[in-house]
Amino acid sequence: MVENTRKIMLRKFLFAVLTLSLISTSAIAGSEGNEKISSKATSLESKECFEKLSRGIFKFNHALDNAVFEPVARGYRKLPVPIRKGTGNVVDNLRSLLTFSNNILQGDVKEAGNTAGRFLVNSTVGILGIFDPAAKMGLAEKPREDFGQTLGKWGSGPGCYFVLPILGPTTARDAVGLVGNTFLDPVYHVTHNSETNMLIGNENYQEHNYYMFKGTDGVDFRAKNIESFDNVEKNAIDLYSTVKSLYLQNRAQRILNADTTIDTQDESDWEEIETN
Amino acid sequence: MKKAINTIVIIFAIVFIFKTDAKAYSGDPKEFINEIVTEAKSILSSNASQGEKSKKLGNLALENVDIKFLALYTIGPYRKTISEDQLKKYHTLFEQYFLKSFTSRLTEYSDPKIEMIGIEVKNPKYTMVQSKLLGTSEKPEVKINWRVYTKNPEKLLIRDLIVEGLSLARTQKEEFVSVIDRNDGDVNKLFERLEEFINKN
Numbered sequence: 172m173v174e175n176t177r178k179i180m181l182r183k184f185l186f187a188v189l190t191l192s193l194i195s196t197s198a199i200a201g202s203e204g205n206e207k208i209s210s211k212a213t214s215l216e217s218k219e220c221f222e223k224l225s226r227g228i229f230k231f232n233h234a235l236d237n238a239v240f241e242p243v244a245r246g247y248r249k250l251p252v253p254i255r256k257g258t259g260n261v262v263d264n265l266r267s268l269l270t271f272s273n274n275i276l277q278g279d280v281k282e283a284g285n286t287a288g289r290f291l292v293n294s295t296v297g298i299l300g301i302f303d304p305a306a307k308m309g310l311a312e313k314p315r316e317d318f319g320q321t322l323g324k325w326g327s328g329p330g331c332y333f334v335l336p337i338l339g340p341t342t343a344r345d346a347v348g349l350v351g352n353t354f355l356d357p358v359y360h361v362t363h364n365s366e367t368n369m370l371i372g373n374e375n376y377q378e379h380n381y382y383m384f385k386g387t388d389g390v391d392f393r394a395k396n397i398e399s400f401d402n403v404e405k406n407a408i409d410l411y412s413t414v415k416s417l418y419l420q421n422r423a424q425r426i427l428n429a430d431t432t433i434d435t436q437d438e439s440d441w442e443e444i445e446t447n
Numbered sequence: 448m449k450k451a452i453n454t455i456v457i458i459f460a461i462v463f464i465f466k467t468d469a470k471a472y473s474g475d476p477k478e479f480i481n482e483i484v485t486e487a488k489s490i491l492s493s494n495a496s497q498g499e500k501s502k503k504l505g506n507l508a509l510e511n512v513d514i515k516f517l518a519l520y521t522i523g524p525y526r527k528t529i530s531e532d533q534l535k536k537y538h539t540l541f542e543q544y545f546l547k548s549f550t551s552r553l554t555e556y557s558d559p560k561i562e563m564i565g566i567e568v569k570n571p572k573y574t575m576v577q578s579k580l581l582g583t584s585e586k587p588e589v590k591i592n593w594r595v596y597t598k599n600p601e602k603l604l605i606r607d608l609i610v611e612g613l614s615l616a617r618t619q620k621e622e623f624v625s626v627i628d629r630n631d632g633d634v635n636k637l638f639e640r641l642e643e644f645i646n647k648n
Contacts, residue, residue, distance in 0.1 A: 248585065395586065395587050406548045408637075409622050409625055409640070411625075412625035413622045415625075416622065417613050421611075421612065424611075424612035429612060444516055444520055
């Protein structure tokens with residue numbers, strides 16, 4: 172118990188140091204105002220931290236995907252649609268708790284209300300999230316939020332780009348966000364905090380359940396995007412650069428919460444070339 | 448007199464041939480995209496062989512996508528430093544690369560259901576046409592925005608596709624520039640990679 176408390180304290184300390192160091196470097200960008208997210212935060216450019224190593228890890232991840240994740244995703248796709256849909260809904264419902272924490276941190280009260288409402292309705296009427304009656308009640312599903320996006324909203328730039336084993340592409344900001352997610356995700360706490368386990372006295376709340384949830388989420392995502400991944404792979408002449416570009420654009424898009432028209436280019440970039 | 452009549456008949460014949468051969472597309476960006484999508488759908492859902500479909504889709508792209516612009520855009524800052532001969536070679540390679548990549552992406556869809564949502568005029572030269580590819584039990588719904596170059600209202604051209612916020616032109620540019628950068632600015636290395644792609648099955 173004492174050991175566990177020490178572990179938690181150490182994690183919190185590490186998290187606070189990381190967050191403070193990051194925020195202090197981005198304070199100027201963030202002070203420009205909340206109504207407009209700084210262009211630094213949504214920058215589509217990111218220097219490499221250590222490209223050679225990242226390319227090596229990328230190769231390893233790609234081989235792992237071909238050998239394990241893709242076949243599992245293809246197998247998952249063979250399950251009947253209602254089972255896949257229900258599984259996806261349960262995972263989305265649990266994942267919305269992390270979104271809620273980040274809605275609050277981003278000061279987005281409206282979205283926080285929507286996320287909380289969806290969770291309450293889907294967990295009860297929707298039978299533990301298997302169904303999505305909330306959507307029919309006007310509480311539409313919104314994009315996921317994570318702590319990396321929250322840091323972006325606060326004005327932090329992406330920092331350098333690198334690839335993590337298994338987890339894939341990331342930036343310095345998003346890697347800090349990954350650590351932050353573990354502090355903000357109630358699912359993580361319920362499954363990892365042994366004090367909670369003791370109180371509940373239920374072995375279902377063990378750590379491996381968290382990784383099972385994360386793994387299912389990953390497989391569900393991979394299964395929904397088999398063709399897109401194949402397409403990118405088939406048409407790329409440098410897959411590493413393609414994935415990097417797609418990752419950075421996607422993160423900028425998520426920070427902006429852009430819905431309809433997305434400006435992923437600097438308009439002047441297009442103006443300078445005239446062909447007719 | 449007979450000669451003059453013959454000449455007029457020939458001119459009329461030529462005009463008629465060209466008029467029926469080159470399809471006139473709408474000058475309204477939303478309608479323009481709608482027409483192209485409809486045409487692409489009819490090609491994809493036809494009973495033609497994959498080869499024939501690719502050829503027809505290629506022709507559709509050649510007529511309506513600003514490939515020359517995309518070639519210049521995707522090579523980034525190197526467009527200002529490469530020689531005339533290299534640029535000429537690059538344009539040829541890029542067109543082949545683009546058509547192969549474009550048709551291979553599309554021929555995987557047998558009957559895509561695309562719904563037009565709206566437009567946003569960015570400036571007198573660009574309009575974004577918003578659409579969505581409807582989801583199926585296998586695939587989620589996908590938002591697709593088309594960047595249409597409207598400088599010449601008589602001939603609109605597509606300059607980019609933005610799929611779920613991800614610009615294909617930008618992605619292509621970063622990929623090409625990365626290949627050149629990693630080879631100390633040698634554009635010939637990019638040409639080699641493009642040739643490999645064009646020649647692979």
